[in-house]
Amino acid sequence: MDTIFALATSRGKAGVAVIRISGPLAHAAAARLGGGDLSARGMTLRSLRDESGAALDDGLVLTFAAPASFTGEDVAELQVHGSVAGVSAILSALGRVPGLRLAEPGEFTRRALENGKLDLAQVEGLADLIDAETEAQRKQAHHLLQGALGDLAEGWRRDLIRAAALIEAVIDFADEEVPTDVTPEVRQLLDRVDADLTRETAGVRMAERIREGFEVAIIGKPNAGKSTLLNALAGREAAITSEHAGTTRDVIEVWMDLAGLPVTLLDTAGLRDTEDAVEGMGIALARKRAEAADLRVFLAEPGEELEVAWRAGDIRARPKADRLTEKSGAISGLTGEGLDWLVAEIGRELSDRSASAGIATRDRHRAAMERARAGLDAARSILERGPEMYDIAAEELRNAIRALESLVGRVDVENLLDEIFASFCLGK
Numbered sequence: 001m002d003t004i005f006a007l008a009t010s011r012g013k014a015g016v017a018v019i020r021i022s023g024p025l026a027h028a029a030a031a032r033l034g035g036g037d038l039s040a041r042g043m044t045l046r047s048l049r050d051e052s053g054a055a056l057d058d059g060l061v062l063t064f065a066a067p068a069s070f071t072g073e074d075v076a077e078l079q080v081h082g083s084v085a086g087v088s089a090i091l092s093a094l095g096r097v098p099g100l101r102l103a104e105p106g107e108f109t110r111r112a113l114e115n116g117k118l119d120l121a122q123v124e125g126l127a128d129l130i131d132a133e134t135e136a137q138r139k140q141a142h143h144l145l146q147g148a149l150g151d152l153a154e155g156w157r158r159d160l161i162r163a164a165a166l167i168e169a170v171i172d173f174a175d176e177e178v179p180t181d182v183t184p185e186v187r188q189l190l191d192r193v194d195a196d197l198t199r200e201t202a203g204v205r206m207a208e209r210i211r212e213g214f215e216v217a218i219i220g221k222p223n224a225g226k227s228t229l230l231n232a233l234a235g236r237e238a239a240i241t242s243e244h245a246g247t248t249r250d251v252i253e254v255w256m257d258l259a260g261l262p263v264t265l266l267d268t269a270g271l272r273d274t275e276d277a278v279e280g281m282g283i284a285l286a287r288k289r290a291e292a293a294d295l296r297v298f299l300a301e302p303g304e305e306l307e308v309a310w311r312a313g314d315i316r317a318r319p320k321a322d323r324l325t326e327k328s329g330a331i332s333g334l335t336g337e338g339l340d341w342l343v344a345e346i347g348r349e350l351s352d353r354s355a356s357a358g359i360a361t362r363d364r365h366r367a368a369m370e371r372a373r374a375g376l377d378a379a380r381s382i383l384e385r386g387p388e389m390y391d392i393a394a395e396e397l398r399n400a401i402r403a404l405e406s407l408v409g410r411v412d413v414e415n416l417l418d419e420i421f422a423s424f425c426l427g428k
């Protein structure tokens with residue numbers, strides 16, 4: 001097994017930078033730069049030198065002995081000054097240590113997976129955690145990293161193994177008097193797992209929204225103040241505004257952390273009938289994006305017709321509150337009136353929806369759970385046909401169990417790994 005190393009913190013100026021080394025030569029390599037023996041697990045301050053004895057930096061050297069490390073291998077860390085030149089000198093010196101090579105993106109985590117330190121769903125959780133930019137994303141990712149999906153899958157797997165064992169006992173004793181009818185217990189086990197799988201599968205859609213972000217489209221007539229509103233919420237001049245109706249044509253996207261939720265706000269062209277071909281293209285695009293968005297803010301007076309379907313949860317905000325005497329439900333991007341109300345409304349609607357998110361977060365999880373359910377459903381209906389069909393039912397249950405095992409990467413993972421690790425940072 002190669003010994004690999006990489007900068008684990010991001011490149012550039014920083015207080016401290018962490019360089020991680022993992023593999024059989026990790027401790028020897030750290031000792032080579034740090035001078036002298038290092039304890040099996042501990043931290044010492046060392047003066048780091050290259051092979052000619054020239055000083056590189058002073059840093060903390062940490063050692064972890066296999067298997068008690070992040071990767072499960074011998075690991076050493078150099079925690080050095082976060083200097084661009086310093087880090088690059090140390091990385092070059094490590095590159096000259098025979099037997100060491102620079103890690104591929106995600107390679108430390110891949111080793112943690114191979115050594116059973118993390119399961120595949122935890123690896124996905126780790127990737128999501130590193131990508132997390134809002135509180136909702138952080139919580140969801142951390143839950144996955146802690147092994148919540150593996151724990152769920154293990155519970156289901158145990159139930160299905162018990163159900164299969166009960167059925168197989170009947171098959172094995174087919175010629176003898178079977179003491180009890182196993183079907184009530186089997187049915188109960190299968191019903192319970194089926195209900196859990198149904199709920200978790202339904203939650204993936206919302207978990208995906210939290211992972212990828214919600215789209216909220218601002219729509220309204222030209223000149224309603226959509227772009228001014230977008231700029232006020234974004235806190236910067238993301239869109240051009242003017243007194244001319246028909247200013248915005250392209251869809252302007254602004255990412256923001258809205259009450260802990262990841263949201264992309266869309267500013268769109270004002271909706272109206274127009275003879276102008278280019279404006280017409282902008283309006284068609286506005287409609288299309290508004291229809292596809294998770295939520296629409298109608299910046300319009302009640303009764304104003306926008307020809308975009310109103311859906312449950314959509315929000316109406318009346319424009320230009322500063323010009324109104326009756327201000328309820330009105331906002332102004334110009335004066336800031338009502339913006340707290342609008343943000344709270346959007347936040348409340350999206351967090352209500354987020355409550356249905358489950359632990360599973362990806363298409364891969366959904367597909368595995370759907371395969372498990374298909375096997376389980378097949379087993380259940382085959383069981384109804386009597387004991388002579390039990391061997392086929394047991395086979396279906398084994399398919400379901402296998403699908404659950406793929407959830408945590410116990411089986412069928414090889415072809416997935418390259419894809420999953422391709423998105424990892426170098427040094428993770």
Ligand SMILES: Nc1nc2c(c(=O)[nH]1)N(C=O)[C@@H](CNc1ccc(C(=O)N[C@@H](CCC(=O)O)C(=O)O)cc1)CN2
Pocket residue numbers: 018064067068069070077117
């Ligand atoms: N300096 C540093 N900080 C870090 C990491 C790291 O690798 N280095 N991590 C990297 O992602 C995260 C922490 N994750 C870690 C997970 C496991 C082990 C580890 O040594 N596990 C051993 C021993 C556990 C123990 O001492 O209780 C084990 O699981 O056997 C270390 C870090 C975040 N902070």
Ligand SMILES: Nc1nc2c(ncn2[C@@H]2O[C@H](COP(=O)(O)OP(=O)(O)OP(=O)(O)O)[C@@H](O)[C@H]2O)c(=O)[nH]1
Pocket residue numbers: 220221222223224225226227228229240241242243244245246247248249268269270271319320321322323331332333334335
């Ligand atoms: N009094 C007042 N004027 C506003 C308000 N919001 C925007 N305006 C003004 O209304 C005009 C149009 O604003 P925009 O934000 O460009 O309107 P829009 O809805 O993006 O317009 P289109 O892009 O053409 O669809 C500008 O002159 C703004 O300064 C508001 O809350 N109160």
Ligand SMILES: [Mg+2]
Pocket residue numbers: 226227228239240241247248267268269270
């Ligand atoms: Mg505009």
